Amino acid sequence: MKRKIIEIDEALCNGCGECIVGCAEGALQLVDGKAKMVKEDFCDGFGDCIGTCPTGALQIVEREAAAFNEEATIEHVRNLGGEEAVNKMLDAAEVHEAKQKPAGGGCPGMQLRFGNQAASTRHQAPAEPASGQVIKSDLDQWPIQLHLVPPTAPFFDGKELVVLSTCSPVASPDVHWRFVRGRSLVVACPKLDKTEGYVEKLAGIMAGNNIPKVIIVRMSVPCCGGLTAITQQAYNASGRTDLIVEEVTIGLDGELLGTKQLAG
Structure with missing residues (x-):
């Protein structure tokens, strides 16, 4: 089979x-x-x-x-x-x-949960921004999905690269100003994406651009560890020995749990 x-x-x-x-x-x-x-x-x-x-x-x-x-x-x-x-x-x-079975179970990545909001406020409509003000995005590139980005895209050159899990920017409102601002990025999910070719694509991005640092931003759930594994394999395949690689873990409540240096 x-x-x-x-x-x-x-x-x-x-x-x-x-x-x-x-x-x-x-x-x-x-x-x-x-x-x-x-x-x-x-x-x-x-x-x-x-x-x-x-x-x-x-x-x-x-x-x-x-x-x-x-x-x-x-x-x-x-x-x-x-x-x-x-x-x-x-x-x-x-x-x-x-x-x-997404309906529930023991995995913290699959359990239904309400986070840390009070029960009385969970279903309240969000407050409108003052005077119609819209919060500006810090994203200054497109595309962002790893399957779609060309390895030679000019927005990679000379910038730190963020390898961002799909769930992280939804879980934490700090992701844009903390990780996206001033950096290039790719977005991927190691569990739900067809990850064939991801290692080769990332290795090409690392090898072909003057990237000083790679930051993996992942969730604390076990399946998100695959994003770190893919990035580490790409780093090893890129031939770069001067590249810094860090892993940042975000909790299910959006808090920053820690940063670990993996290379460099």
Whole structure:
């Protein structure tokens, strides 16, 4: 059957083992200092391991592969770590189910929530800007979607590049003045977009323009870690060694949770 499954770039793998810890199904192990797939039917294809990889060696691909075998995987996990490991896998399975069913579930990226507004104000009409004033956008380029931007677009040259998750500017009203102003950007969603070609496109943008810094702006939900992985793979493929790469994480309430330097 054709399905989503993890693919490992051994040239990028540094043998740290973080992906093995991140995989609750026990589908990965270290062999001769490199992460390897133990058995295809142990991999559920959801990519929890991707967000833990510091080098961007892992990605989700769609190809012919054996179907995920939950019963065999549970037995495999039990042999590896006992009932505690099985419970961890089942908890992860609930998260995965929630990702497939948007009506609710355990994943913080899928749960219905109202944020921090008081219940009495949630359905009030927004106040009109004073004297019809419209808040000005800080965006000064088009297009912005990663599939659509040409790698040689002049708005990339000499500017810092923001790799922006689709949800971030909706979750945080600060995104425009904090990250968009004075920078070029591309927008992408690692979960819902067709991400084939994203690594190559980003690598071309990094390699072909005088970009001093790349800032990944992602949400705190696990699936958004794929945006970091794609950007790291692009950085490695670009051949740039002088490029600074940072990851900024935004919480579900719009707060800035932290910044981490990944390269440079």
